[in-house]
Amino acid sequence: MAGLLPARPCCQLSELLGVYFGSRGRLLGSPLGRSAYFSLLRNAVARKVVRLGRAVGRMEAKYQAVKTRKRMSFFIELALPADLVATFSQPPVQVVPDAACDRKALLRGLFLGCGSVNAPNTRYHLEFVAPTPSWASAIARLIESAGVKAGIAVRGGQSVVYVKDGDGIVRLLSMMGANRAVMEFENVRVLREVSGEVNRRLNFETANIGKTIGSGMRQAAAIEQLEADGKLDRLPPALREMARWRSKHPELNLGELAGHMKLSKSAVNHRLRRLQQLAKPVAPKQERRSA
Ligand SMILES: [Zn+2]
Structure with a gap:
């Protein structure tokens, strides 16, 4: 995300x-x-x-x-x-936009700024530690306009907007584009329903996830650049397939990507490096300026 x-x-x-x-x-x-x-x-x-x-x-x-x-x-x-x-x-009140695309984008930004999700032993929980009480109501309204029930609680002097219902959390996460979190969360739900002994915590501050997203994001940016330059379509099929997977899943690590693509880790690594090299000469910054 x-x-x-x-x-x-x-x-x-x-x-x-x-x-x-x-x-x-x-x-x-x-x-x-x-x-x-x-x-x-x-x-x-x-x-x-x-x-x-x-x-x-x-x-x-x-x-x-x-x-x-x-x-x-x-x-x-x-x-x-x-x-x-x-x-x-x-x-x-004035920041919250009317357009559906922007409400979604604002909520995603707010989640990146103050949100977290976890599946502890007893119950599912997604929350935003809102910067102010009026932001808490604005966030709750954004969530509820997506058809998900939200509550507000005060914890340690801070307004916390929370969602407890599992389906609602899945809906919000996929709306915000948190693919990996949705997958793992659903996994946790399935496991819990089967065995009832899962205690996995999904915290967005987990260092490992951050690290993976970091390199995945750079690779996805390189692919974006190749696409913007019209180079992507001219690449060999193997690299195009790699590009498709990486831009769809910047959050997966090498091993996970390799697993999905049924390739060796070194093949995936080699292709990703190749894509980054190809993006470089014309775009030293690797970032598209679209403003
Ligand atoms: Zn928009």
Whole structure:
């Protein structure tokens, strides 16, 4: 979910706003202009913010990774074009868009900014730790407009929007494009129904998932570039098939991809490297600017 960018500029902006408000982003001022400041826990999300900023308004990004005793933090500062400053200082009621595509993108961004899902022993649980009470109501309304029941609770002084019903969680995750999470979650549900002894936790902050998504995302971006340059169709079938799999599943690791494609890990690795090399010469940055 942290991997691919939405295709349309309206959705890109909505997703960026979702991450910004969800992660309690702040507006900074300097003599050179205003910038949006993000403090994030996952590198994959941080990189997505940088890519979204470029796509939305060619925003320059400062990126900093800081290791604290317990975990990594990622700080991003996006230089805002003057016409976007007002958009980043709106109250939630005004941020929530009308178009279905943008409501979905906003919710995905909010989830990347403050959401998590897990399947602990006793019950299924998806939640957003909302930045403010008014954001909590806005998030609950977005969820309910997707036909899923949401509740709001106050925990440690913070408003938490939660969804408990398993079908609702699956519907929300697939709506937000969290393929891997949906698969694993459904897996957990099936296992639990069969054996009742599953205790698997799916946390979006899991370092391994972040790492896999990181390299998968770079590969998917390279493939996006090949496609944008019209090169993809001219590649040999084996590479085209590889590209199809990777862009559909940026979240899978090498072994999982190899399993799905019935290939060896080294063959998959070789093809992915080849795709990245092919994307490079004309596109040193590997990122498409569509703004
Ligand atoms: Zn849109």
